Every structure is written in C-alpha cells, then in structure tokens.
Amino acid sequence: MNRSMDHVLVVDDDVELCALVQEYLRAEGFSLKAVHDGEQGLQQALSKEYALVVLDVMLPGINGFEVLRRIRSVSKIPVLLLTARGEDVDRIVGLEIGADDYLPKPFNPRELVARIRAILRRTQPVSAADGVPEVLSVGDVELDPATRSVLRAGQPVDLTSVEFNLLEVLLREAGRVVTRERLVNAVLSRKFMPFDRSIDMHVSKVRRKLGDSEEDGDHIKTIRGVGYMFARPAKAKK
Amino acid sequence: MNRSMDHVLVVDDDVELCALVQEYLRAEGFSLKAVHDGEQGLQQALSKEYALVVLDVMLPGINGFEVLRRIRSVSKIPVLLLTARGEDVDRIVGLEIGADDYLPKPFNPRELVARIRAILRRTQPVSAADGVPEVLSVGDVELDPATRSVLRAGQPVDLTSVEFNLLEVLLREAGRVVTRERLVNAVLSRKFMPFDRSIDMHVSKVRRKLGDSEEDGDHIKTIRGVGYMFARPAKAKK
DNA sequence: AAGCGCGGTAAAGTTTTGTAAAGAGCTACT
DNA sequence: AGTAGCTCTTTACAAAACTTTACCGCGCTT
Numbered sequence: 001m002n003r004s005m006d007h008v009l010v011v012d013d014d015v016e017l018c019a020l021v022q023e024y025l026r027a028e029g030f031s032l033k034a035v036h037d038g039e040q041g042l043q044q045a046l047s048k049e050y051a052l053v054v055l056d057v058m059l060p061g062i063n064g065f066e067v068l069r070r071i072r073s074v075s076k077i078p079v080l081l082l083t084a085r086g087e088d089v090d091r092i093v094g095l096e097i098g099a100d101d102y103l104p105k106p107f108n109p110r111e112l113v114a115r116i117r118a119i120l121r122r123t124q125p126v127s128a129a130d131g132v133p134e135v136l137s138v139g140d141v142e143l144d145p146a147t148r149s150v151l152r153a154g155q156p157v158d159l160t161s162v163e164f165n166l167l168e169v170l171l172r173e174a175g176r177v178v179t180r181e182r183l184v185n186a187v188l189s190r191k192f193m194p195f196d197r198s199i200d201m202h203v204s205k206v207r208r209k210l211g212d213s214e215e216d217g218d219h220i221k222t223i224r225g226v227g228y229m230f231a232r233p234a235k236a237k238k
Numbered sequence: 239m240n241r242s243m244d245h246v247l248v249v250d251d252d253v254e255l256c257a258l259v260q261e262y263l264r265a266e267g268f269s270l271k272a273v274h275d276g277e278q279g280l281q282q283a284l285s286k287e288y289a290l291v292v293l294d295v296m297l298p299g300i301n302g303f304e305v306l307r308r309i310r311s312v313s314k315i316p317v318l319l320l321t322a323r324g325e326d327v328d329r330i331v332g333l334e335i336g337a338d339d340y341l342p343k344p345f346n347p348r349e350l351v352a353r354i355r356a357i358l359r360r361t362q363p364v365s366a367a368d369g370v371p372e373v374l375s376v377g378d379v380e381l382d383p384a385t386r387s388v389l390r391a392g393q394p395v396d397l398t399s400v401e402f403n404l405l406e407v408l409l410r411e412a413g414r415v416v417t418r419e420r421l422v423n424a425v426l427s428r429k430f431m432p433f434d435r436s437i438d439m440h441v442s443k444v445r446r447k448l449g450d451s452e453e454d455g456d457h458i459k460t461i462r463g464v465g466y467m468f469a470r471p472a473k474a475k476k
Numbered sequence: 477a478a479g480c481g482c483g484g485t486a487a488a489g490t491t492t493t494g495t496a497a498a499g500a501g502c503t504a505c506t
Numbered sequence: 507a508g509t510a511g512c513t514c515t516t517t518a519c520a521a522a523a524c525t526t527t528a529c530c531g532c533g534c535t536t
Contacts, residue, residue: 029414092349095356101339114420118333121410146413146470148459160523161462188524189463197483198525204485224482224533398513426514435493436515442495462492462523 006030007049008116011041011067012056012082021054024109026186029145030116038062045071045079052116056082056105057094065093072098078119082107136171139233141210141219143171152210162187163206166199167230170220175232177223203228244268245287246354249279249305250294250320259292262347268354276300283309283317290354294320294343295332303331303427307403310336311383316357320345331423334407374409377471379448379457381409390448400425401444404437408458408468417465441466 008030010018018034025032035041038061045053057064081094081102094102100119136143142151148164150157165187181192183199212218221229246268250256256272263270273279276299283291295302319332319340332340338357374381380389386402388395403425419430421437450456459467
C-alpha cells in the first residue's frame, strides 16, 4: 500500500514535538511516521510511501535545505518546511528551492493540519480522492472509514460515533493488544484516569452490536489488567 | 485573453501599499494592476487577464474571504492572501477556502516576490491537474460551483447560499471529518463561538433537503464532539 | 475457599446534537 | 415608508450519545 493518501512523513529532531504532531494528525485521520535526522528523512522521503513530507530546516547531520534539495533532484513529493520564527530568509530560500509551503515554528497544530490538507488538495490529481478505498476488514467484520460504516457478515451494524472510533482503533491493531490508556487517548481524546470505566462501557456496547459474547465468536477479547484486543480470524472461521 | 505569465492583480484598499508593491514587482519583471475594493477585485480576477491575484482580507465592501470564495466558485486562478499579523484563524480559513498561500502583513517585499514565483512555478506546469474540479460529485450528489447548483440522483436540490457553501466544503472533504470550527470559519466566515448552533441548524436543513436521515442512506454523518462528515459512497465490493 | 482486584453491564446522570419555532436582518414589491 | 417573503440566527426543548455509579461475578492470590 503505497503512498496512501494520508500517510505523512515528519522529519524533525525534536522527539516530543513529533509525538505531539503524531497525536494530532492521527486524530485528524492521517497516519504518520517520524524520523529524527536528515539521512533517514531523505531515505524515507524517497521511499514513495508517503503522500507528503513535513521537514524541519534545523536538523542534525544534513540540514533541511540540503535534504529538500536532494529530494527535489529526484522527486516531486510535496514538502512542507518548518522554519524558525521570523527567519524570512529561510522561508524564501525554502520556497525557492522547491518547498510547497512553510510553517514558522512554533506553530498551531490546527494550522499544520489545514496546510497539509491544502497541499494535498492541490497536488492530488483530480480523482485521487479515491486512490485506495481503504477498508479495514478482519474476519467477518468490515469497517470503512470513508463512510463510517461497518458490516458484520455483510449486514450493516449501527454504531455511534465513539463506538465507531473504538472499533476502528481495535481493527487497525487487530491481533495486538491495545491498552486502555491508548484507547482512552485515541477514542475519547482525553487523558486516562485511573477509574475511568467509560471505555469498558463502549466495548460492552460494541460487543453487543457485533453479536459478540456468545459461545465461540467473540471478536473483542479482554486482556485482563491491560486492555482489549480484536481477535484475528482465528481459523477458517465462518 | 492574455493571461501573460507575469500579470498580477493586487486587491488592497491601501493605495500607498499598492504603489509600493507595484514599484517592487515592476523591478522584478512583473506587470501589475491594483484595485481597491472587493467588487472590482472580483470582477478583475475573473477577467482571465491575470496569472495570479494578491488579495487582502481586510477590504471595504465584500471582504476578502467572500471574494476568494466567489473566485473559487468559478476559477482556479492562483490567489495569495494577505492577512493581518498573527491572525491564525484568517490564515487557516483562507487556506481552507482555497487560497494558494498567504502572507502576513506587514511583509517583506522580497518575500512577496518569492512567494509569487513559487506559486507560479507550481501552478504553471500542472495547471490542468490541479485546482478546482468543475463539478464535485460524490455518490448520488453532484454540486457545480460554477452554477451553484446541486443535483441529487439527477434531481435538482434547492439550497440557500449558506447551505450551498456548507455542502461544498463537506464535499471537498468527503470521507473526512470536518470540525464544527472549520465549518463556521469556512462557511460563515466568522470565528467559532462555543454555543454557536447555527451550523447544526444548517446541517439539519441540508440533510432534509438531500433526503437524508432515512434508513441507511444518510449522506452527512455526525461525529460527536467534533463535527460532520460527508460519507463517501464506497460500499460493498472488496 | 475466602478475599481482592478487575471487568461486565444496567441504570442514573450529564453533555451534546436535532430540530421546531420565534426573532432579526434584507430585499423587493406595493 | 410599509409589508411580504427569504434567509440566517437564536432559543428552547426533546432525543441521543456519552460518563459515572453501582452492583455483580469471575478468576487469581493467599
């Protein structure tokens, strides 16, 4: 799955910032990979796996401009440059060597998202809209983020908004345990508090709606003391 | 229709600033026409005589956003927006309704030139593939910005102006969640206030007019606590 | 096997959204 | 000007979605 429409590469040596951005972009429906130096950035950027690169100009090793120049020498992938506040010169240079946009640091994450969308909108070929109709499909459950609809065994399942997000996260990590904390963060976008049972509640509802908890077929497993997991299609199941 | 490659239109009510910019751009090889209000700006921008428009958001008469929106409804001419310093909201709104770039005032004329060049560079070669598609078509809904008309299943749908803008924004982002705040910004051209329910109201009306909310076929989905999303048709098939 | 901690879930409580209806601002026509 | 007809905004209340509480049961530890 190459160059999925919302796959973004971030090249910045500030690990914390990367984490923050990641969280934010995830919430907005992008997936994201972060690397922290120019070498790797260049390599990843040319891997054709990303729709766009967010590139800091201040980098250890090769600096951002150099990375950009090298990217441009072989690729037209959209690049959004992060520059230091007030460095007019950087911005001008950046645009001149082929950045698609820049954003001065520190920035408002909302603006980053808006700009990424703007760039993608204008660089995406007309119909690109439906490049790969991404559907998460595990066992007899199918979830389509673009329509926010879910099918189980071909039948539509009516989920609320939180339930949908919850199932989406679990499906993306199907076969792997997802901690309560991550679920709270990702699904409810808030911090996890010790006695928060809300997620359990939602899991319970999703289970019921998926027709779970009968004898053999529970889709969502509980991992005691840790979290939940969407079970991979165990065998040739029906 | 000339549309000579370096013919630039500046729309700004500050006459002195226009003169300054004119002088500067001339020196850089551009020719330039300046007008000082939204009406004229719009008219000129649509005259097909310019390669690019530099548009101030603060204008007497129609404001810059509205001008931009109207330009975008029929033309994909590149637009660089001039915003007040620090108005993140303006910049974001601008990009959302289709500006190609923005520059905060007061600006460095060299940067203006660099940005104009950058925009021209990236819009020139791909001009066919980028910009505004003539018709937005998602599932059984078709919206034509040029005539401001909407069809559903081939039948005309009568929308008010706000409703139309709302649907347009949602369609452009079909398959993705658009936050309430972004909708207020882009559709109503104002800042989002905590208890503003106006957007909900409009969504409700658009839904009804699209014949939504019946069984499975609701076009506009609610994402609680976040915003709305126009569902892609996708569907079965896999 | 009793105690404890953790998870399931019904039900009560809170917050957010849907939408009818009333109000406010415009425009056009009389 | 006065009024009728729109459109957009605000208000208000009902409904839906989400959170918290509370109680129950299960399985692990002692």
